[in-house]
Each structure stands twice: as C-alpha cells, then as structure tokens.
Amino acid sequence: MSWLRERVARSEPPVGGLQLHELADPPVSYFCPRCGWHGNVRDVATVDGDWAAPVCECCYEDLHPGIEVVVSYWSVSEASYLRKTPEDHLPFTVIRSRKVARRLGGRDEMYRPHFSQDHEVWEFTSVLVEEARDGSSYDVTEIGEGEASAIMERTRAKYLSG
Numbered sequence: 536m537s538w539l540r541e542r543v544a545r546s547e548p549p550v551g552g553l554q555l556h557e558l559a560d561p562p563v564s565y566f567c568p569r570c571g572w573h574g575n576v577r578d579v580a581t582v583d584g585d586w587a588a589p590v591c592e593c594c595y596e597d598l599h600p601g602i603e604v605v606v607s608y609w610s611v612s613e614a615s616y617l618r619k620t621p622e623d624h625l626p627f628t629v630i631r632s633r634k635v636a637r638r639l640g641g642r643d644e645m646y647r648p649h650f651s652q653d654h655e656v657w658e659f660t661s662v663l664v665e666e667a668r669d670g671s672s673y674d675v676t677e678i679g680e681g682e683a684s685a686i687m688e689r690t691r692a693k694y695l696s697g
C-alpha cells in the first residue's frame with residue numbers, strides 16, 4: 536500500500552492520529568483493509584501515520600470523533616416472482632449503507648465474497664437508490680447487524696463450497 540503514499544497530492548491537518556490524504560489522478564482502484572471496500576477512491580486516510588494499511592474515506596468518517604456516521608444493513612433476496620426453490624427465499628447478500636448525519640448522499644455497498652476468499656469485500660451498489668426511486672429488481676429489507684453477519688457467513692460458505 537505504500538505506493539499510495541507516492542500519489543498524495545494534498546493532506547488535511549491530522550485529527551488525533553487520523554489524517555486524510557487527497558490522491559493525485561483519481562480515481563485510484565483500492566482495497567480498504569478496515570471495511571473491505573473494493574473500488575475507486577479519491578482520498579485515503581492514515582491512522583498514526585501507518586502507510587501499510589491506509590483506510591478509505593468512509594472509514595475516516597467512521598473513525599473521526601467529530602463526524603457522526605449512520606450505518607444500516609439491508610438483506611437482498613430475489614424478487615418473489617423469480618423464486619423457484621425455498622432456498623431462493625433466503626437473502627443472497629447484504630447491503631451496507633453508510634451516511635454521514637446531516638449530509639446528503641453516502642455509500643451503499645454490496646457484499647461480494649466471490650471477489651476474495653480471504654477478506655470481506657464490498658462494492659458499490661445502486662440497489663437502495665433504485666428501491667427508493669421506483670423499486671429495484673430485488674426484495675430489500677432493513678435488518679440488524681447480527682442478521683447481516685449471519686447472511687454474510689452463509690453467503691461466504693456457499694461461495695467457498697461451490
């Protein structure tokens with residue numbers, strides 16, 4: 536990850552041990568070791584100057600004492616008319632939605648275990664935005680973090696065994 540250090544265009548003043556860095560020539564494809572985000576980033580943050588494991592902008596907001604982050608989890612199942620077997624009724628993945636309080640927008644991420652066997656991997660998804668606009672092609676339901684973990688475990692087990 537230290538190659539990211541070479542890409543820093545500008546750094547914000549540190550907050551405690553936390554510091555946000557703006558990257559030159561964004562977006563940069565990147566894997567966040569803290570939250571499992573896989574995708575493009577414009578900024579990364581370091582914790583105690585550790586360039587071995589810089590975290591993404593959402594993790595920066597999570598860790599920042601002055602920023603209030605709201606995270607919600609949503610189960611995703613096939614639409615009812617597509618369900619053929621009882622197993623199709625089970626949610627096949629989870630969406631993690633992170634928003635900063637009193638700020639518009641946020642990042643909706645879908646759990647994608649097939650991208651990695653070693654980590655939790657999350658990628659951007661527009662399902663919740665579609666759902667809010669005129670309904671998505673999936674059934675989505677807000678769930679708690681415990682249920683989200685159970686679905687993720689089942690999804691990972693299914694992927695790794697198949």
Ligand SMILES: [Zn+2]
Nearest residue numbers: 567570591594
């Ligand atoms: Zn992250």
